[in-house]
Amino acid sequence: MEPFDLFSMREAYNRQQIMLCFNGPISRSLIEEIGNALRNYLEADHAHPSAAMDVFAVYIEMTQNIRHYAAQKGWQEQEAAATVVIARDEAGRYVVSAGNMVDAADGAGLLAKVESLAGLDKTQLKAIYKEQLRKPRDGSAATGAGLGLIDIARKASEPLLASMRSLNEDRAFISLRAVI
Amino acid sequence: MSDFSIPRSQSTPAIQGNWSEGVLSMQGDSYPENSYELFHQVFEWVERFLQDAGRPLTLELHLLYLNTSSIKAMMDIFDLLEAAHHAGQPVAVNWHYDKRNERVADLAEEFKEDCTFPFAIVGF
Numbered sequence: 001m002e003p004f005d006l007f008s009m010r011e012a013y014n015r016q017q018i019m020l021c022f023n024g025p026i027s028r029s030l031i032e033e034i035g036n037a038l039r040n041y042l043e044a045d046h047a048h049p050s051a052a053m054d055v056f057a058v059y060i061e062m063t064q065n066i067r068h069y070a071a072q073k074g075w076q077e078q079e080a081a082a083t084v085v086i087a088r089d090e091a092g093r094y095v096v097s098a099g100n101m102v103d104a105a106d107g108a109g110l111l112a113k114v115e116s117l118a119g120l121d122k123t124q125l126k127a128i129y130k131e132q133l134r135k136p137r138d139g140s141a142a143t144g145a146g147l148g149l150i151d152i153a154r155k156a157s158e159p160l161l162a163s164m165r166s167l168n169e170d171r172a173f174i175s176l177r178a179v180i
Numbered sequence: 181m182s183d184f185s186i187p188r189s190q191s192t193p194a195i196q197g198n199w200s201e202g203v204l205s206m207q208g209d210s211y212p213e214n215s216y217e218l219f220h221q222v223f224e225w226v227e228r229f230l231q232d233a234g235r236p237l238t239l240e241l242h243l244l245y246l247n248t249s250s251i252k253a254m255m256d257i258f259d260l261l262e263a264a265h266h267a268g269q270p271v272a273v274n275w276h277y278d279k280r281n282e283r284v285a286d287l288a289e290e291f292k293e294d295c296t297f298p299f300a301i302v303g304f
Contacts, residue, residue: 028213031213032190032191036190049278049280049281049283050281050282050283053244053245053281053283053284054283056245057245057247060211060245060247061247061248064211064213064247064249067213068213130290130294133251133252133255147248147249147251147252148248151248
């Protein structure tokens with residue numbers, strides 16, 4: 001096995017202004033611990049309390065969505081893997097990205113949903129958010145019932161970006177990016 | 181009936197129900213993965229109070245960040261209060277927030293839009 005070139009990894013992280021990144025199985029407590037670190041970084045970065053809360057909220061909704069998805073699929077804890085990156089862009093805005101493995105058909109559905117949200121302004125997003133909030137829960141669903149993605153779109157300062165890469169016939173890797 | 185108290189955890193707020201005073205209080209963040217686990221007991225307490233206590237109920241909220249599943253759970257609780265209000269029962273919500281973080285006021289404001297009972301958003 002070739003040794004890791006930590007120096008060039010560090011250079012890449014610094015160049016892309018990556019504050020925090022994670023790759024691997026993500027547990028409930030790991031979401032909380034990384035969230036804690038994120039809050040501390042944002043505070044040290046002198047982020048405005050409102051902006052810090054938006055970044056934290058988007059991080060939580062993205063990672064919890066990934067866990068809910070894996071649970072709904074009946075996947076093992078080890079399969080609830082996520083790739084999460086929190087960075088700043090050239091304009092100093094916070095960018096939250098998360099990716100995970102999905103069934104290819106579900107990935108296509110998510111891409112379509114992100115695309116449909118992209119055409120909506122803040123007032124329209126609020127309207128569908130409230131509509132979704134009023135929908136009855138399906139059975140024992142403990143989740144936000146589809147609210148998460150709309151909530152992320154509402155907190156973003158530009159339309160969400162989603163992309164998908166096919167892994168094999170059945171599975172794909174989906175990435176979602178929100179600029180706060 | 182009974183009082184109840186749930187201590188704060190990393191992702192869940194501290195919650196206290198005071199039956200004799202008719203006050204339900206919550207402080208902190210709420211972003212558990214399963215909000216139903218946490219909130220169903222709060223929901224049941226409010227439901228029982230509104231049925232049995234025959235006294236006004238006030239919610240004193242010092243809540244900060246809520247994930248969407250907690251928002252959904254809170255809306256269910258506010259719906260109970262709304263129904264009680266329509267039935268002529270005195271209910272009120274006081275949502276306290278730090279003025280440095282207007283996101284909390286925005287969140288409270290969106291709940292308030294759907295409520296006709298007294299709902300105060302109090303900055304400190």
